[in-house]
Amino acid sequence: MAPKGNIQWPPDLQILTDSPPTYVRAPQDSGIRGVEPAIRALLLENPRMPATVLAERVGWSGSPAWFRENVARIRPEYAPADPADRISYDPGDQAQCDLWFPEVRIPVGAGKARVLPVLVMVSSHSRFIMARMIPSRMTGDLLAGMWELLGGLGAVPRRLIWDNETGIGRRNSYAAGVAAFAGVLATRIVQVKPYDPESKGVVERANQFLETSFLPGRVFASPEDFNTQLGQWLPKANARLVRRTGARPTDLLAADKAAMLALPPVPPVTGFTARVRLPRDYYVRMGSNDYSVHPQAIGRFVDVSADLETVTISLDGRPVGTHLRSWGTGLTITDPDHVEAARALRKAFQTPHPVGETTGLRDLADYDRAFGVVLDDGQVA
Known part of the structure; x- marks a missing residue:
């Protein structure tokens, strides 16, 4: 037997390459080719x-x-393209508005917590962000929130851009009070078309910025605490360098405001108003909560x-009930003075008059004299 070092391999087993052997699968037709004509027809x-x-x-x-990978390869040949143009914004022309719903439940009293909307407005030219948490997405709260933010800005953009938010309106049909609000401010509220996110891209990016830069790691004790923390953070956010503009929002704000409209001399009507007859239980409904009223009304x-x-x-212009607004739902807010007044009125109503009580009764002779009745002695009363 020859030594191992002198082994001679048969010619048919000699290694013909320096690389190790690899597995090569025999080419075969893909199953997608058989159904591709049907995919294209559909x-x-x-x-x-x-x-x-x-x-x-x-x-x-x-x-x-x-299958999805191949459909994605084929679909562009049939689906129409939807190119997005780069949009430039003139100073003072518009502010984009939206509602941001942070995924955190805010305590609203009575052991309850809610996810509440945050009204976000961004001046498109300067990218200056304004934001405030509001109690609901109803029209009255949206208008009140916009007026407060614009009042803090000190100017009114010539257009306010909204999507089809129910509280603002749908399909260019404004909700009650929205047109009057815009008229007092001398601005226009524009509702963008569906499937056109580029028209509100500035505020959408601001919402994402709030989600990733303001919200993480924070704890909120109440809506007021949320707004306090947000108000302290926004000046820092507006001092950041924006890559798209190459400037800080605070640096561009002066030129932006100079092209805006002045605030109106008379504030617009915002919030909620109603006129109701007070029932016996002396509570009125506002939103989804009940508030007590002085029972004299x-x-x-x-x-x-x-x-x-x-x-x-108020009753004839005189206040008969004032409460801090509750941001909860299904709550009853009671003023202890109203309960005490109701107890006193109920006691007086249920107390019978003593027998023989004549207080408040008029002498019948007064009626005789009033109608000229002749008395027995011949005198005219």
Whole structure:
């Protein structure tokens, strides 16, 4: 037997290359080629048909991921392109508005917590961000929030850009009070078309910025605490360098405001107003909460008004109830003085008059004299 070092391999087993052997799969037709004509026929009729529906229609039983990858390759040949232009914003022309819903539950009293909306407004030219948490997305609160933010800005953009928010309106049909609000401010509220996110891209990016830079790691004890922390953070956010403009929002704000409209001399109507007859239980409903009223107004019409912070009830211009507005739902807010007054009135109503009591009764001779009745002695009363 020859030594191992002298082994001679047969000629047919000699290694013909320096690289190790590799597995090479024999080429074969992909299963997608057999259904591609059917996919193209369906996309020709409906370019936006989902890949899952296409797979069902053509009877695909292979890998869903592989099918989606090939549909994504084919679809651009049939789906119309939707290019997005770069938009430039003139100073003072517009502010984009939106609602941001931070994923944190805010304590609102009575052991309850809610996810509350934050009204965000961004001046498109300077990218200056204004924001405030509000109690609801109803029209009265949206208008009150916009007026407060614009009042803090000290000027009014020539256009306020909104999507189809219900509290503002739908399909260019404004909600009650919105047109009057815009008229007092001499501005226009513009509702963008659906599926056109570029028209509100500035405020959408601001919402994302709030989500990732303001919210993490914070704890809020109340809506007031949220607004306090947000108010302290916004000056820092508006001093950041914006890559798109190459400047800080605070540096561009002066030129932006110079091209805006002045605030109106008379504030617009915001919040909520109603006129109701006060029932026996002396409570009125505002939003989804009940607020007590002084029981002296029972059975009479009272005027209810509310802003972002206060609910006021008045009778003939005289206040008969004032409460801090609750941001909760289904709550009953009671003034102890109203309960005490109701107890006193109920006691007086239920106390019977003593027998023989004549207080408040008029002498019948007064009526004789009033009608000229002749008495027995011949005298005319």
